[in-house]
Amino acid sequence: MEKYMPALVVGRERGLPSVWAIYIIAETAMSSTHLQAAVKLQKKALRNAISHRLRQLSPQSINEQSQAITERILSLPSFKSCRSISCYLSMPSAEATTDAVIHEILSSGKKLYVPKIKTADGTMDFLRVYSADDIASFLSGKWGIREPGELWGEQRRESILTSPSETLDMILLPGVAFDRGLSRLGHGKGYYDRFISAYTSSGRSKPLLVGIGLNEQLLDMNQVPVVDHDWCLDVLVTPREMIVREDLADEQTGDSK
Numbered sequence: 001m002e003k004y005m006p007a008l009v010v011g012r013e014r015g016l017p018s019v020w021a022i023y024i025i026a027e028t029a030m031s032s033t034h035l036q037a038a039v040k041l042q043k044k045a046l047r048n049a050i051s052h053r054l055r056q057l058s059p060q061s062i063n064e065q066s067q068a069i070t071e072r073i074l075s076l077p078s079f080k081s082c083r084s085i086s087c088y089l090s091m092p093s094a095e096a097t098t099d100a101v102i103h104e105i106l107s108s109g110k111k112l113y114v115p116k117i118k119t120a121d122g123t124m125d126f127l128r129v130y131s132a133d134d135i136a137s138f139l140s141g142k143w144g145i146r147e148p149g150e151l152w153g154e155q156r157r158e159s160i161l162t163s164p165s166e167t168l169d170m171i172l173l174p175g176v177a178f179d180r181g182l183s184r185l186g187h188g189k190g191y192y193d194r195f196i197s198a199y200t201s202s203g204r205s206k207p208l209l210v211g212i213g214l215n216e217q218l219l220d221m222n223q224v225p226v227v228d229h230d231w232c233l234d235v236l237v238t239p240r241e242m243i244v245r246e247d248l249a250d251e252q253t254g255d256s257k
């Protein structure tokens with residue numbers, strides 16, 4: 001192997017800070033711990049750059065982009081056929097709103113699960129949600145995200161991680177940045193990556209992973225740095241583009257050979 005071959009080449013995207021230059025690192029000269037630490041720094045710099053972009057977006061742009069995203073999601077064959085789905089409840093800003101998708105999920109009789117961060121151990125689970133009225137009663141927690149309580153009326157809500165017989169067909173994932181190679185960067189807590197690892201470790205098949213991003217969150221191939229524990233998406237939906245894993249393309253676009 002050539003001695004100074006870069007481990008990761010990132011940041012060719014116009015408008016991202018020149019700080020990238022310092023992360024072109026000789027793979028052969030680094031231990032895996034150093035490599036992990038370098039990737040962590042890259043991720044942090046990318047998060048800051050994209051978050052800055054997102055803060056410039058008007059609510060009107062977010063609404064228009066969210067409408068276009070909703071139309072694309074609703075037309076996906078895998079969305080139409082799925083019976084149980086996880087969808088995030090959107091934050092007040094800086095991400096695509098999911099209200100219309102949630103409305104469709106509930107009115108079509110699919111089982112809906114939304115994220116809940118467990119205070120005891122800081123992991124994320126998905127809890128079953130039953131109706132628009134149910135959601136309207138949620139309180140906003142950290143980061144302004146609405147979360148369900150543990151109970152629905154007198155009953156404990158179904159939870160995906162504590163009920164091994166419950167399965168998810170699809171997860172709609174938020175993120176800070178995405179690239180055309182279907183890599184995803186989250187907010188840096190590892191909630192989604194750890195959830196998917198825990199879920200698949202219990203023997204259940206991986207749900208279809210569908211990322212949702214605004215135009216400003218989509219980067220070129222290999223721009224999002226990844227490590228072993230990062231799960232790759234199957235589909236990425238943005239207002240202008242839908243990117244589908246190559247081997248799924250026909251079934252997701254509805255084309256048949």
Ligand SMILES: Nc1nc2c(c(=O)[nH]1)N(C=O)[C@@H](CNc1ccc(C(=O)N[C@@H](CCC(=O)O)C(=O)O)cc1)CN2
Binds near residue numbers: 090115145175187
């Ligand atoms: N709507 C929504 N719900 C979600 C997520 C999400 O991204 N969006 N999550 C996805 O994991 C989980 C919550 N995780 C989150 C973790 C951090 C921040 C956040 O804004 N944190 C920073 C900013 C970090 C950054 O630079 O991005 C902060 O503390 O200010 C938001 C959500 C579960 N529910």
Ligand SMILES: Nc1ncnc2c1ncn2[C@@H]1O[C@H](COP(=O)(O)OP(=O)(O)OP(=O)(O)O)[C@@H](O)[C@H]1O
Binds near residue numbers: 043184186187189
């Ligand atoms: N599958 C996993 N197993 C163990 N630790 C993990 C896993 N996924 C992520 N982590 C840990 O979580 C932390 C944040 O990871 P990372 O920066 O990849 O998160 P992210 O992709 O931004 O967040 P998220 O997955 O919530 O969207 C890291 O310290 C990482 O080691």
